[in-house]
Structure formats: structure tokens, C-alpha cells
Amino acid sequence: MLILPLSCQDQPQQPPCTPEDIVRGPWAVGYHSTRAEVRWETTSLGCGGIRIRRKSGGDWLAQVGSTQMPLSRRLSLTEGVPDRPDQAGTSILHRVELQNLMPGTCYQYQVSQTEGIAIGRFCTAPRLESRETIRFGVLGNTHPRRGVDLALYDRLAAWSPSIILHTGNIQHYEGLAETWSDWFARTKPLLQSAAILPVIGNRDLEVVEETVVEDGSTPLEFQEYFQTIWGENGHTGIGNNYAYRIGGLLVLALDSEGNDRNMWDDATQQWIIELLSTAEADPTYRFAVVIFHRALYTRSLHGGQDARRSEFVNLVAPFRVRLILNGQSHCYERFIESERTWVVSGGGGASLHNCDERFDQLELAQQAVESVHHWIGFTLTASGLTGEVFDTDDRLIDRFEIGG
Template structure:
């Protein structure tokens, strides 16, 4: 049956507004038909109400990789995948960018290729009207027992999506420094990580950003080619920086930045965008702040703007570039990773705390921006934070000591942050409730941000 016949048949009618769009197909040599799809992961498009990308991999090239989509297990719509090869591996990554989906709708999908047993799953688009929702926030995961336990924890907590702030799998352990050469690289780790997260990422989107470990030597000028081979990103970010994007879910606007473009500590990609990322950030924040439906703004990137941990400390490049912008547009929450720990600041303006926010506090987020380090998702923890004196990396990578009165709470255990967004009540007050959980589900921090319109 031709694709045209499938798209115009009764299955397409059942989907009503549901259609799909894909890029050009990349031909790859066929592999054994016994190979099943693996490493399944989802990402929202720029409009989560109407767009979802489904990605998966096979150990080698296959014939006719495709996705079937429907409102039930009869499916009805068949879409061929765009396939991409990658550096040093036989693995091929397949992507389908689904568009014009119905808001708030549960879809069934089936992934297959010629001669293979299919893999099935479901996903739900963002709702048309505002409702309470939960998302997970974390970085620095890797492939290990703690990371696998966190995938299980995320499934139990049932977030609508995960906001993952870089250093995903550590396939290149040089971390953007270039030290060590090819022996620091094992790109098979990418497939291990994608298979590890599939129990969650195959059903809810994992919205990822790049960290220093995504700057892989030999993978393009910026080192991002391997990352881009494996993810179908929203594509509405800075021109020349496809790793950046924004989206809105409910009453929260999300912005994913490339922290490597502003980092003084690890300067491999410093200033590769010139002023373009800052200009784009200002436009996005201005648009979000003018939208009456958006209460909270959450910005995510890898490098720490404020962290007492002595392994990486704080990055003055990100601070000097973006803190004035965050202050101007009253960003509510900034999520970072990089330091393998948990830490939260008091609300800050111009680098200084404006009010105290101990564990359990309820604060007016219009007073200042809260900076969250959520880098304890799996890699070995860094037990060197919470000190009254830490340091900030300034231009040239020089570490300058600084006092840390801005730090509200630190914890060195593995952990994941969960945030519950609550739309405005009858008094016009919206809430964003943070709960940080250790691997075994114990609460290590709580905080409630509130805003009134």
C-alpha cells in the first residue's frame, strides 16, 4: 500500500487533524530483519499541543523504518522515518516529526521495519486548557545503577515531561577539554543510555540540552553532531544553534540555552554565537512575559551560575551574560547541572539574595530568581559543597574565591527535582512547587514559588 493511500484512508479520517511531516530519507544498507527498534525517546515540538517527535535506533541499517500512529491500536496512519548514521558506530537513528496532532490526546504508536517485530508505545500531547502538571528537572545522569533507579523514580512520579540539563550519557569523558584523545570516547554508551531511559522517555518527552560532555571531539566543529544525530529537537531556537529551543506547557514557558557558548570555565565553544543567543533570549523572554497565559518562566542549561560545590563552582561567563537578562524579565527558576549535587539559592537580584528561602518556604518569585543545581541524577556525587567560601570562574578560566551567602540549601546525595505547576486560583495566584527527592524517594527539599497576575 502506498503512503498516499494510507494517508487518505479511513485511519487518517479517524485522526481528524492528525498529520505528520518528515525530512528527507537517508538510505542506509539493510541489516538483519530480526533487529528490533530500541532506544525509543520522545521530544515535544515547538508547540507541545500539536507536535511530537518520536525517535529510535537500530544497530544497523534497516529497510522501511516507519511509525504507525492512531487513537487506538488499530493505528491508521503510517509515516516513514528519517534515518541518520553517526560517527564510529553502525547504529542508525530514526526520527518522525509528528505535526497537527490534537491537544490533550493520547496517541498509540508502533515502530517497525521490514521483517521486524514491532515496538509499541503511547504518548499524550499537551492539553488545550491549563491544568496542573508536573515535570522532572535534572542533569548529569550517565549509565549506572543510580541513573537506572532514577528512571524508575521518574516513572513512579508520572511527570508530563523531563527537562534534562546536559551531560546525558558521558560517551566522551573528556568533557569538552579535548584532553585524552580518542581513548576518552566510547559512543556505544549513547545506545546504552537511550535504552536505559526508554521506560520513561518512550512515553513522556525528555527535553534535553547540551552540557560540556556533549562537546565530543571529532563530532563536528562544535562537537554536537553526535547529539544532533540522536535527537529531533524543536528547531525554533537561535539561528546556527539547533541545540537551543523554547516551548510552552500550560502556564509555564521553558527556554533551553547552550551554556557552553557563555562558559568561562570550559571555553571550547565560548562566544561561537556572538551576541545572537543573548538577543534571542531577550526576544523569547519579552514574548513570554507579555503572554497573559504564562505565569512562570523556567530556563535550563548545563553550567552552574550559582553553586558552592568546589569541583566546578560557579561560572562567571554565564553570570555576566545572562543574569542581567534574567533580572530584567523576572525569570522565576534557572535549572543547571554540571556539579554532581543538589543546591538551591535564595531568590537573587543582581547576584545578592533579596529574601531568605529555607526548606519549605513559600516565596513571591517576582522578588528574585531562584537558581537550582540539579546535577545529581547518576554520576558520582561531588561531596564538597555547602561551604561559606567557594569560587567563580572568570575570563580565562581563573578561579576567584567568593562568599556564598546566596546559598539556601545543599545536599550531596543523588537526586531528581520535580516541579508541580498550578494555574491561577480565583485570587489570581499561580504556584510552582519544587520537591527534590533522593534516589529512594525521600524528600530533601521543598519550595513553593508563587506569582499573582
Template sequence: MWMYVLAGLVCVTASCRRNAREWSDPTPQALLTGPYVLLTGPEKALIAFRNTSRENATVEWKTEQRGGSQAARRQGDRYWVNLTGLTRGDLITYVVKIGGLKAGEGSFRVGPAADDKSGRFAVFGDTRTNHQVHRAVIEALAKEKIDLFLHTGDMVERGGKPDQWVTFFQIERPLMAKAPILPAIGNHDIGNRGYYNSHFFLDKWAKNSSYYVTDWGNVRFISLDVTIVCVRCREYEFVVRALEEGAAYDKTMVMFLHNPPYSAGGHGSDLQLRSVLAPLAKKYGVELVVTGHDHHYERTKPIDGTTYIVSGSAGAPIRPVEPEDFTASARTEPHYVLIDADGDKLAIRSVNLRGEVFDSTTIPPNPPGGPPPPPPGEPK
């Protein structure tokens, strides 16, 4: 300890200061961020991390049947490995090595087995400022058995500050070690340096767009950017194609983005987004739209067959919610949401940091065009 303090006091050269930093690091080979996993295709994944040393980085991976080792590709301090030809259902475990030393590890699956329509997904968002709450959400979720998790955006307070991204990824590490992340961009994540896109390697697998589609078994996840309001622009056309295909294959469809089309919170409903998304949700039979931005929990009644959830309380300041006509359940405390896909249904459980399930429901399939009208004489 005293050696590090002394080193800090007497350092005058850049290399000395760098050495002092390295000495004070309890695990010298530790990665700056990650490793974490992005699902880049039906049988593909990208394992990513940031590393400030210039030593060779490799990823060793294995399943029960096979395994391999790949040198990581590198751009600046961003490192990644593309794994292809993976088998759905297989648990893949991996170790990241820097200069031959183990620097990180994790495990994941790229999907359920071919005939399996199940999966468990977690949702939370607006992690931003209160790292203690953010850490508590991650620690609670790391104890849950989940296949992947959705972040509804506003990961950091200021997207142009590189240190905030490092903090975000370091807090998320226990969860990222066991499940891929599906990110959605929030207004706070936007900075003038494109850190959101570079941290999620969107330039390597999503044409550098902050919207994409990922399937898990029978569930189709479509991540949106708020630029979707530009009707007939590139994102809109992309989303319509993803929805058309999802409807044709009878997928359970989940759209997720930062701003809420329906919210009874401080920001309230984004009516411009609603005017674009609600008709698409009805036309193609979207079961669930998940958002953040407002710092509370809210679930709507089904609206033309679609349920809308706001989950934005995993570190940002809690804000009040005053239920509106469309609100089925609302809460103002840190939480996360667990979604179980079971066949063509989605079972929702919303959990606070005391482990209490404060809201639950089951979402049935939503046929394209919305649900049929109730028989005459029955309430709508």
C-alpha cells in the same frame, strides 16, 4: 547459549559475525535507541529511534478519538516521524513496527488541555558514568506520574563515543516511553561528531541549534547552550525574544542549561554566565533557572525573584557542596527533582533514591523587573 558461543568462536567472515550478534540479541527486532518523543511545537511531536535493520519502519498512533499510521523517515540508522495537528490534553499512544513486528511503544501528551495550567515535570542531570545510579533514577522516575522531563546535560562521559549514547538511551528507555525529554547540552556531550544534535534531531526541528523554547500550558521552558555568553549573538537574540514573548503572555518561565550561574559546589558559580543570565532573569521575570555540571543538589534563595537549582547527581561522581550566602538547601546524594505547575506557582520536591523528599518549596510568580521592594522597616 552454546550455539552462540560456538558461532562466536568459528566466525571468520563479516556476515557471520553480524549473524552471531543478531542471534545473541534476545529480541532481534529491538531498536538500538528509543523510541522517544521530542516536543517540536504546540501541537506537534517527533517520535524518534535508531534502528540498524533496513526493513520498513512505521509508527501507529492513536488517541481516544482518532489515530493513524505513518512510515518513518530515515537518515542512516536515524528514524523519525513528525506528528502534527495533535490536540493538547489527549493521551497519544504509539507503537513502532519494524518489518511489521512491534519493536517499541510509548505514550505522551503534547500539553495540558487548553484551559489547564497544570503539569508535572522532572529534572535530573549529569548521568555520565555510573550506570547503576542512572538506572535507579530512571526506574524511580518511571514510577512517578510526570508529563515531561528535563535533562540538565552531561548525559554521557564522552560525547564523541557512539556506544556511550546507545547506553544512555537504553537506560533512559523506561522513562522515555512515558514522557517527552527536554534536553540541555553539557560540556561532556560535545564531541567532534555532533552526536548530541543528531540524537535529539535538532536538525529537524531547531535549525540544528542546541537551544530552543517549548511551552507546556502556562510554563515556558527555554533550553540554553553556554554560547549564550556571547551577548548579541544568535542565541542571545533568540532567548531575549522567547523571554519577551513569555513575559507578554504572563508565562511562568523556566530556563535550563548545564552550567550554573549560582553554585556552591566544586565548579562553583559560572560568573560569566551569571553576568548575562541574571539581568535577563530579572528583567523578564524568570521564576526558575535549572542547571547541572556540579554534582550535587542545591537550591538558592530567590535572587531578584528567581530561584536557581543545581541538579547534577544522577550518575556522575558525587561532589561536596559548601553552602554559600545564596544557598537555601544543599545535598550530596543521587536525586531527582519534581516540579508541579499549579496555576502560576511552581511547587518543588527533591527526592533521593530512598524515596525521601529532602527539600521542598513553592516558587511564586516573579513579575518582570523582579519582586517589589519590601515595605520600609521590613528586612530585605
């Protein structure tokens, strides 16, 4: 049975509620085996709730009311924005928490207590010992106004991943022509297809010129959008770092942007070591995937990260870290070093970089490179992990396997 909060119609001593239009979302948050969360925003208080069913079809299982909380945003970008500006003011964040779900199951949800109908999909994580096939997508640097063919997002959504891992720089206020409101509209296929689990990129911490930010404080965009949309995902973590399991894989989602001198402070490094050490003793564990924004192996203009790369390699040397996923460079690259696969995936919409013209000392390690907009589909089976990389024309540009 689902543990269900009362819907707004069922709450005693309340006047009838009024449906409200959705202005952002809906979207799913987090990746857990028996629980999930769906969020969306409306302009004012009113009815809020969803109903769910197993994605395979059948009857709706339950209708669940939302918890509503006011959001007061100070950040405003309206001047020079052709459409869908981000305006200061108050909106209502709806959150629906679902519990006692089936592990390894995909559900369809429908926000049915608002004006109009909004639908989406989320999947629960499989049991740790599961060897069933799992698919997850990867992309990064998603700046949809950059002119990328939006078929990129449609094709990733149609592939039906269980979750989408994002390598950072979700949205970028470049030239004040891009807004979160526009991002939500243009990436709707992704939001409807699966929960997105992002790491922080440098653009996610940008300071907009028109916004007054006190010295030492977190930028308003990060406070009012990134944290509100993706924060409190229920995963164990420290600071802006968190971890979760995809079957036998341990995923460490790390913040590479918070420290200019070192990749991570002592407390974060100790947390990483403890997580990996604990995983090594778990019989269901296969290997670790580490994802963070800053590209430590790249032949783009962002290269030259030798010291930070050595720091990271030394940190994880005793452990089964087989795959490292990065963003930052607006291209696709794959390297192999000491039986580890390093992948740069920053081609989700931003203007492209050349990624094969610098740092010749890395040429032998570079197994593949394409300056194209792309997404990656990973398939985890009992025998290992397979990655397939597709461009906007659905052309397969790389394929690789990681055993374990």
C-alpha cells in the same frame, strides 16, 4: 483527523518489506500542542511505523509509516568496552511525524512493524491559556554506568511527567566504559515515559582521543549522536538555543558551553531579550524558566562564576524569570536571589560532588543542598509551581514553591 503518510505496505510498486530489529530507541522528540515526533534506529532498511492511542486507553487511533534515512557514523568505541559498544558504520534512522493531535493529551505509541514490540509514551503541550495541572521532570548528568541505582529512572518514569527537562551531560565516554548504545539500554524507562528536552553540557561536546577531529569542527560525538537524537525538534531557536511553552510558562533552553569568554554572543542575547519581551505582552504568560548546563550559583568545585552570574542577572533583570535550572555540579542545590530560584540538578548518575564546602559568601543564599543522586518533579497548577526532589530511595529531600 491525523495527517498520515503512507505506511510501507500501502506504497505502490514496492516489494514486500522486511521487519528489522530496533537497535536504539524508540524515543519522542520535542513538545508541541498538536504535533509530535517519534524516532528509532534499525540496522538496515525495512518496515517502519507506529500506531498510537490516547494514553487513557481505548482503540488504536491510527498506524503511521516512518521516513527512513541512512546514518553514517565514523565514531567507534569498541576496545575495552565490556558490552554494547558504539561501532562505526551505517544504520537507519526512522522518523514518524504526527500532526493534528489533541493539545494537553498523552498518547501511547507502539512500534509494531519491527521484529518484536517496542512501546513508549509522549504528551502534547497544553493550550497557552490552560490552567490545568501539568507535571514535568528534571534531571542532569546522566551517566548510568556510574553505579547509580537505576530505580532513579524507574521512579521518574512512574511519576508520568509530560516531558523531562535535562540539564546537560547526557552521556560521557569516561574511561571508554560508557557508550551511547549502553545509555539507550540503561535509560529505557525514561525514553519510554516522555520526550526528553536537553541542553548541551560540556561532556556532550567531548572529543574522544581515538577520534580525529579537524581543528574548529564540531566533535564527532555531538554531530553523530547528540544532534541526530535530539536535533531538529521543531522549536524556535538560534544556534543550539531553543524555546517552548509549558502552558503559561516560557522555557528558554540555552547553550552555555559555546563561548569561553561570554555566556552568549550578542545575537543570542538579543534573541533572549526579544523572546522575553514578547512573552511579557502575552496575557497567557506567567513567568519564564531558563535552563542551561553551567552552574552559576553553586558551592561545588565549579563555583566562582560571579562575572557570568552578573552578566545573566543583568540580561534578564527587566523580566519575570523566576526559575533557573542548571547542571554541571553533581549534586542538588537550591538558592534564592532577588526573588529568583536557582536550582542545580546534576545528580542523574555521575559520581557525586560536595556542594557545601566552598564559596562561603553564597551560604546565606543556599536554601538546600544534598550530595545525592536525584530527580525533580515539578507540578504546575493555577496557583503556581511546586518542586519536589527525590533520591534513589524515593526520599523527599526538598520541596519548594514558586508563585505566579
